[in-house]
Amino acid sequence: MTTAERAVVGRAPVMVVLRGLGLGDLLMVVPALRALRRSHPGHRIVLAAPARLAPLMPLIGAVDEVLDVSGPGPVPAGAPPDIAVNLHGRGPQSVTALRRTGARTLLTHAHPDFPDVRGPSWRSDAHEVRRWCDLLGRYGIAADPADLALRPPPSWESVPARPAPVIVHPGAADPARRWPPERFALTAVALRQAGHEVVITGDAGERALAERVASLACLPERSVLAGRTGLRRLARLVARARLVICGDTGVAHLATALATPSVVLFGPVSPALWGPPHGPHVALWAGRSGDPHGDRPDEGLLEIGVREVLDAAVNLLEVGVR
Template sequence: MMKGHQPSRPVLVALRGLGLGDLLTAVPALRALRRAFPEHRVALAAPAALAGLLPLIGAVDELLDVSGAGPVPCHAPDVAVNLHGAGPQSTAALLRTRPGRLLTHAHPLLPGTPGPPWDPGAHEVTRWCAMLGWHGVPADPADLSLTAPVSEVRGHVVVHPGAAYPARRWPPERFAEVVAALTRSGHRVLLTGGPAERPLAGEVAALARDRGATRTEVVAGRTDVAELAALVGAARLVICGDTGVAHLATALGTPSVVIFGPVSPALWGPSGRAAHIALWAGRSGDPHGDVPGEGLLEIGVADVLAAATGLLARAGEETDPVTVTLCEDGPLLVRGPFTIVTRDGRAVGPGRSTVALCRCGRSRVKPFCDGSHKAAGFRAPGEPAADA
């Protein structure tokens, strides 16, 4: 049972004490466990910062705050599942909970623990599904999708310049070139990241402004994981390195350009229902290195822009058109993937997919309608004829 908790149902605990992308690559395995153990209370041992994603995943009853390979605050679960790593630390941490049954990979230092051999060449999504399959739990690697939370903004481009290690961080100057080019083409860019990445996002924004960027906003450090998911889900495109946001784009079906460094996209690359482009120079190296990988630096601004503009053009063809409805004696109702900007190019809220624009001139919140037209008895001019 979990510490301080008296379960009425048998407990299954799954260990994945890692980051955002790691959790998202384990979603098919978690859903498979949910289906295979419908009577169990499923506890996920993972960092508390990821709790906001659990309602989107829909397979987990509870989060136990664990960062790293343990310890796991759970005693005598009916089933323990190692979705964390090859072992032995993670496997040993789960063995210390004294589970009734342990689903994990085999490890030579733990000969009494059955499981399939660890395959270092397996894609991270299929690895965990294959391990569960070996233990008799069928899992579908394509079962990755999440439904995005509602977003108040849409139609923007998310640029996420950070990554866990410098080896995977494309230079900020290059991100700035991309941001500037996108805003010159009329796109609104949101720079995302965690609290520790806010200075980096700010640096990219400042460099982009030096290059003529206008419609750029730094939201790094101001979103929790669910709000980040909403922004990614409502975006037309995500541009990022080999990091968790790339997996969020995959899960939410948002097109993405992912700039790979020392790790092949064959191991951690995107898949799924949306269009994704993985840029990789073909050079493997240390993913935890403290300088950008050589291959990462071989990917140029032109490469990223070519991929981005291609995906944006395709998304534009598939996007609903913007419509403007003349409300009788009232505002103009604008629907669709629009953005309202000032004369100098700054985006003006509220950024919803539908807004009412004042037509009477009496609103106190122009350009938006605040209902003043009713008190003013506004009468709109006659609507144009259909073929006028």
């Protein structure tokens, strides 16, 4: 960027968008972020979100800067932005944080604590992607809920030497959404016996869980990639995988965004609210709803058996949707 271009950027009006949540939460607002980019091409869009998500911004193509924010705020925006957009939640914390930025215009849902804010009502039965597209629609900004795909750089299209793996991702932020490791292991055994390369992914905090699954499945140590892949490398791995098997967590949304077939195990939350759209994805759910932040595996999640998961996996692998 030239000096003149930097000067223009410095004078551009700023839009601050709050989404201080995790990987899956970010991917659910990609259509909304792109809609904001299209509707405000002259603004500098600053996303208030965890800094660890920054590697995905080039694949989204709508954000100019990431402001490191976890949770509903505070949002240290510096000079008052021209527009603040609440893609975080219904409030009141997120609404308060954005009002404190001094933004001239605030786009958010209505909340009884803020009678002067004229936003749409919060719908608890709306799919998470649709929720934020509908919010912007009420403010005259058209967003396409189907615009979820990430745009990998051309260099990712090179054919790697190793065969495309099946990814087994046993972790999730809360125990309520974690299928038992023994069942993940049995699934991995069957897939490896069928001739598929299986790798176990997760973050650094899930390394022990991944190692347990690999040990139960008698997988070699090289199969455990948990804690060894940054977000960008994980995205590239998912992009070339034959299949992803996981719970209701961020990697499931990454598979959707990269058009990688997936089998996603839902427990306390219906896939009608957080599940993948139609396509090469199978969402398994026993029909129960519960506490997604519970401290033990959800009873509905435990109703999903290994055979059910394997049947879905084999069907996707045999169809060859890749």
